[in-house]
Amino acid sequence: MTVEELLEGYSHDYSWDEMMEKTMLRSHYQPLFQKLADLDFSTISQLHQQASEMFMSQGITFTVYSDDAGIERIFPFDIIPRIITAKEWQHVEAGIKQRLKALNMFLHDIYHDQQILKDNIVPSWLIASCPHFTREVFGIDVPNNIYVHISGIDLIRGDNGTFYILEDNLRTPSGVSYMLENREVTKRLFPDLVNTSQVRMVNNYPLLLHSILQSLSPRPVRDPVAVILTPGIYNSAYYEHTFLARQMGIPLVEGRDLVVNNHKVYMKTTRGHQQVDVIYRRVDDEFLDPITFNSGSILGVAGLIGAYRKGNVAIVNAIGNGVADDKAVYAYVPAMIRYYLNEEPILPNVPTYLMTDEGSREYVFNNIEQMVLKRTNQSGGYGMLMGNKASEKEVEEFRLKVEENPREFIAQPIIKLSTVPCFLDGRIQSRHVDLRPYALCGPSGMHIVPGGLTRVALKQGSLVVNSSQGGGSKDTWVIDQ
């Protein structure tokens, strides 16, 4: 089979296609498609089948709850890797580093002097009205002044291939295990290609994370105790928690395994209580400590915030980070970069309209067919209105909600995400994608894993990539070209 036959019928409705430039294959995709053309469709189908079986047998699944019965699904995986060139990556990496540096400084500022509010760069009312601005941690000093140890920054590519920042995830971003497992599966499917393409390594992520956790220990001991705190097996990201615990060789604990005594955190072991120094928590802020936050929660540990305030335990990520990844605060990140770093942002934001502003509100609803409306405090593709798909009635209902609570909404122009080739229904088709690179930040600096998780909107024409909304994922290669 020739490459032309392989790609017969491939179209990419006016979006930026990462593989095709008009009718030409971009050079960095050529070896991959030459290889695929050497196989035939039935062999590619077999590889696709093999990949699904690998995920199932390893238990790499997430749980979908419907009718009270949890159903286990694999996160759909597309076998064709997405390729990013070294040059593109260099730009992305620099942009993310700059952004995280500013966001980290913002978090320190907002929980200490609040200089940025006093200088009127970010309006005070915006922060005061943010549900994730956590007054309980005001004034707490965190080790090395690092708030964002682990982050996932969502990027998209617009019409002309420009990378935009879509969203910052600074609390408990998930998906990194899929990034790592996707690569392992690809290695089995295309060992020769991974080898010859000089794909940059991702699998040192757990080791880097482990060394960061260790370095944050408040107790100056040789072998500090770091743990992962999980909400338990019913959490949809539970697989990832076990994966990271295993890859780092540290205990996976639940709230009921921990106890706080005299402002120190201990875990209950068969040998009695053992002190814990660092907690990588995958439990949201509001469930961490029933004494300080949600008193009905049994996922956390009573007294944890007290121990944190005393500096007896490090918590990763810091508590209260939600104020920096609020979708309305997002609009001010470029201003933060200019304010704290005196630099121009390397990666642009998607233009964002705050619905609290009457003028913007009017503009947005006059041009609704080009807009997407989002709730500031929701993620996972919930609470969204795509202006070009919604009926008049839906728009009207949304308008009422917006007018009632303008702080809870923002609007952005709909950006046609870039497309990449996927193997679906036995042939190669284009689908829209985003990119979530993972960044680790410790006392010795910042490290961004080359690549990240590419999420695919598997429905034709769909721009929503979230796994809860029928999205899948791809292995993402950064190659030295």
Add this chain to the structure above:
Amino acid sequence: MLSRSADALFWISRYIERSEGLLRILHTTYVLSLDRGPYANNSWKTILEIFSYLPKAEKAELEKDADQILEHILMDSRNANSLRIILTKARENARGMQDHLTKEVWEQVNFMYHMMYDHQLSSQLKTNQQIPAIERLLKNCLLFTGIVDSTMSRGMSWNFMNLGKYLERCLMTIDLMEQQMIDNDLSEEKDILYWRGVLFSLSGYEFHLKNYRSNEANDNVIHQVVINDSFPHSVMYCLQRIRKYLDNIIEENSPEDPAGLKRQFGRICSSVEFADVQMIRGRGAPAFLKQTGNHLREFAWALSQTYFSYS
């Protein structure tokens, strides 16, 4: 090690050991039920007594239909001791313990779980492929044992897993033997055909033929199943293994009252170790087994109080 982890590891092994026992008893009973022999008529009763909580009348009704029993014991989600439920529980525990298990062990438990929900199994059971289906499941239990043995490090996880495994095995041997003898008068000598089911179920038939030459089948079987410590399913063998792993655990974890647990277990052990067949039969073998089983269950409870209480 976290108390919760110790608890889960202990139970993963117990559940898989229970599955293995269940499958072996099921296999034996099914095969023997195809023979018309002097002892075939009460054969399904034992398995229902051990692995089902149904009321007496329903059990009696079920006993007439082998396929329904198979369905009830293997697949019935309402039966808390069905294979499907046991393996689901084992897998649930393993899912929470992936940081203590090797990847290979987890994948095997996960595979066994998926087998139970796979249509291949249900269609085999419906199309007269019952024996191959049971054998395939049994193979996978054995595979689990092998994978654990060759991949797990010999640390605390290993100790707790083995403790669970041999405790379960010991209790299963006791229950099975007790059921076999409970309604039968042992004063008359039974022949080997009478004991064949128990011996097959404990994987000890060939062992018996090789090691016991005399015709006193009752005495011989009691000796093999209770006292003979070279038979890996005997009560004595299991107790010896439990003692070893218990010692390791106590040594590593120094509970508040190590002597208490040791004393309690030592009493059970010596009551078997220093018994002989005449004494056991003199007291009544079913009563002897029942008492040992009860003491062992009390011991398991004390063990969980010491090491597993966390919530």
